[in-house]
Amino acid sequence: MPPLNPLDPLNPLGAEGIRVREPAPPPLRLPAPTGRVAFAAAHVVADPYGENTPGAPAAVDWDTTLAFRHHLWGLGLGVADAMDTAQRGMGLDWAATRELITRSGAEARCVGGRLACGVGTDQLPAGDAALTDILAAYEQQLDVVEAAGAQPVLMASRALAAAAAGPEDYLRVYGRLIGQARQPVILHWLGEMFDPALAGYWGSRDLDEATGTVLTLIREHATRIDGIKVSLLDADREILLRRALPEGVRLYTGDDFNYPELIRGDELGHSHALLGIFDPIAATAAAALKALDAGDPERYDALLAPTLPLARHLFAAPTYHYKTGVVFLAWLAGHQSHFTMVAGAQSGRSVPHLVELFELADAAGVLPDPELAAHRMRQYLAVAGVGQA
DSSP: OOOOOTTOTTSTTSTTTOOOOOOOOOOSOOOOOSSSOEEEEOOOOBOTTSOOOTTSOOOBOHHHHHHHHHHHHHTTOEEEESSGGGTBTTTBOHHHHHHHHHHHHHHHHHHTOOEEEEEOOTTSOSSOOOHHHHHHHHHHHHHHHHHTTOEEEEOOOHHHHHHOOSHHHHHHHHHHHHHHOSSOEEEEEEOTTTOGGGTTGGGOSSHHHHHHHHHHHHHHTGGGEEEEEEESSOHHHHHHHHHHSOTTOEEEEOOTTTHHHHHHOBTTBOOEEEESTTTTTHHHHHHHHHHHHTTOHHHHHHHHTTHHHHHHHHTOSSGGGHHHHHHHHHHHHTSSSOOOOGGGGGGGSOHHHHHHHHHHHHHHTOOSOHHHHHHHHHHHHHHTTOOOO
């Protein structure tokens, strides 16, 4: 990006230069899509008066956090909660996570909303852990998720990645968990671009070998696995895995770079969705899925194509800081009154990155109140020290 010149009236950084377009009116409520199962991975809203500094226990604004989940359910989307978009492993500690799962479960029951929640091992203390302790941690969290009435997502575990001696350890731990679950689970394959500590997951850094291990696990437990979320940002690999899955096991794309084509699919099948990008583009995504249900793929493409540059910038390397952009967009869109995050993660992206994010969000038409978005962008730039003309 060229050097910022706030005095240039054509530069979006100038107070008078911020321009936003009027988006199409967003849908108020939509039924759940019928042709695809679609989850939006949802962020949490920090309490702006809380001590949300790095390493401190997360202080969450529960009312606003839950209101956003109702926004997603109202659009017909499922909510994937307590996952990496909610800052699991990057500020949301287990105590806050447990409360989030319990509260979201209660809200989902009130409205009949679809809810899946992450089951992990992040309550373990730092350092090496034995496989028995890792399994016990998973089991504790599985109990919490099932008590909340949510579908379990067996998340990738940093502790397991560090402790496993090879594929057999993954098969043993996951096999035990799948056998204990009360309903079919969703597996979770998160690439190292989202979390470097997960490099070599499933027992190998060779992705072909890792895929073989995943398929062995799924084929052994096919009737107890709803699907697998894959976040490798590799569309070709996802399609190959999708075609190799047993009948009845879904592929939930977590590919925030290639989701339109993967969800649309081809003559041999399609992916379902469990996506962080569906948090900021929820209304557009819901309308696109409705168009796909109506047999209008051209409308589907027209709606989602402008969101792709936004998504690719939002999830640019270092990808794990995408949560900062998600919350920034939620603030610009009016879903929350401030731009602060648990663990102080609002500092995870630069001013130029967020300026470009604003421009791309405007171009994609995902800012429901343009005047509010422009006003808040000016506030952010003023605090960031960008001068006014």
